[in-house]
Structures are given as structure tokens and as C-alpha cells.
Amino acid sequence: MSDSRTPLARVPLSRVPLRVREMTLADCPRVAEIRVRGWQSAYRGLMPQSYLDGLDVSAELTRRRAHFEQAAPGVVNLVAEWAGEVVGWACHGPYRGEEPPAVDAGRDGGAGDAELYAIYVDPGRTGRGVGRTLLRESVGRCAAAGHDRMLLRVLRENAGARRFYERAGFTADGAEEPYEVEGVKVPEVRYARPLER
Template sequence: MTVDDCARVAEIRVRGWQHAYRGLVPQSYLDGLDVAADAARHRTRLLEGDGSAVNLVAETDGGELAGWAAFGPYRDGDRRTGDAELYALYLRPERIGRGFGRTLLTEVVHRCAAAGHPRVYLWVLRDNTGARRFYERAGFAADGAEEPFEVDGVEVPELRYVRDLAG
């Protein structure tokens, strides 16, 4: 991902949230998501971040951005482990089911394994059954950890998934 991709990635992320989380988080929150503000955050992270997060994009044959994934060190407060975490994976809603998500996730897993991470974690909304099935088909499994995630005053629980990379 480059700085020039930030606006398109922000559109993918915002539209991805609005599609995937409809009925799971308050509609008022989804309606209030702002592509321009999200693009500005992406630009700032790329230009001023510490470089620990990796952002990947998937393109169609015609050069359209179809999806985006971000990963890096596992975030557990101030505690650092050797593990990796998939922070985000979003697709244009019309590109779901066409292999772009699988391609992005495969590349994330490959890069994490090549970097020597023993595991890769991710968090997924408990009630997002489609995403949970997608990750389970890719070898991830819920490990029993659950955390509250608050969106506009509504608690939306997240489950942690893990995939072992060793072996």
C-alpha cells in the first residue's frame, strides 16, 4: 500500500464496515463513518508510523483495489510477544466471494511465517458468522478469549482467533 492508495483503502474499509457490520453495530455509527477522515488517518500512519504495521492491497486485473489487509506485531497492551496479529481485512462488498480475501489472508500468513512468528492472532465480532467461517476455513480457531468492544455505547463482543504457524 502506498500513500496514493489511502483514499481507496479508506473507501474499502468504510464500505466494508457498513456491509459486514450492518445489524451487528449501531446503524448510527455506520452512517457516521467518514471516508475522508479515514483516509487522513491512513496517510498519517503510513508517513509517521513506526513501520511495524504492514498494509497490503489486492487489485483486480483492471487495477481497481478490491481489498486491503493490515498486520503487524500482536497488540497486548505494553506486553510484546513474538506473535503477529491481523489487524484488518476488508474487501469491496461486490468483490466478496471472488478469492481476494483468501489471497490477502494467505499472503499475510505467509509473511508472518517467513518472519518467524509462531502464531498469528485476529479479533472478530462474535456475531459475524460469515467472517468466522472464512477464518476457520483458513485454519484459524477461536482460542476462548473474548473482549468487549463498545460501539456508540453498545457492547459488541469480539472473539480472538489464532493460527499456529510453526511446523
């Protein structure tokens, strides 16, 4: 006789509600794991493998706790939870650029802009809408807070991430920033999206 119960791991994510909520200090261990595994998965072939292999969850946990406890005003950490398990994390807040970014004619720049600092999904849960749900929530919260635009940075060679943001209404604004890992240049491009209130 077969067991009619389906283990949760086999249930399609679309059949279980995905919940987005604000992160708590207790979420830091899982967020640290997601961030490290996310880097190791998403940046394979884009960054030196020795650097990716050297990423350490316990060291990242120390950083996540410090960042969380010392977050600047306006910084929001969100987690996506599926059946009680944290499967994704996003962080946004005020734009961090040293100078206001280039803006459309007639718009004020800088002070009214938000920035998506990070978004990572457990590599075993990618392609199931977790990232889209987190991004949609971050965009909505930034619009509700009165920000004019949301900006983000993405590795220039990360074609998959660039497509993800473009499908969500972000466009490259022409700005590029140098970024180097273990002597290898991995420049980032900046994307922007106007926010509707």
C-alpha cells in the same frame, strides 16, 4: 452486429490475475473507501446503523494517511489489485495485546506472535477469493518473518467472518474483549493460528 469484447466489470475475477502488493501512500483514498464501505456492509445489524451511516470516507482517509505514514516497525499494509483497481486491503504486524496471549504448552507467547489488524474487501468483490488471497499472503509473510502464531480479533456475532477465519485454520482461543459502539456492546473474540516456517 454484436461487440465480442466483454467489459472488464463483467469478466469473472478468476479469469483476471489478482495481484497482492505492498500498499503505497497513493492507495490511501481507495483503502479508506474500502474500509468504510466494508464496515457498512459487514457490520450491518451488528452495530448501530446510525454509527455505520455516519462513517465518512474523507475522515477515514485522514486516518489512513496518518496510520500509513506513522506505521510502527513491522507493520505491513497490503492491497489486492485486480486489473489495476485496488479491491482489498489487509494490515498485519506484531501482536498488540497488553499481555501475552494464552499459549499452547511449551510455546513462548507474546513477542513471537503476529496480529492481523484488518482485512477488508470492496463489498462488490466479496466471495471471489480476494480476502482469501490477502489472508494467505499475510500469513505467509508473518511465517517468513519468524512469527510463531498469528492472532486476530473478530466481532463475536459476525458469523460469516468467523467461518472465513476458521476455514483458513484459525481457531477461537477463548479470549474475549469488550468493545462498545454508541453504548451498544459488540464484544470481540480472539482467534489464533500457528505459523509454519
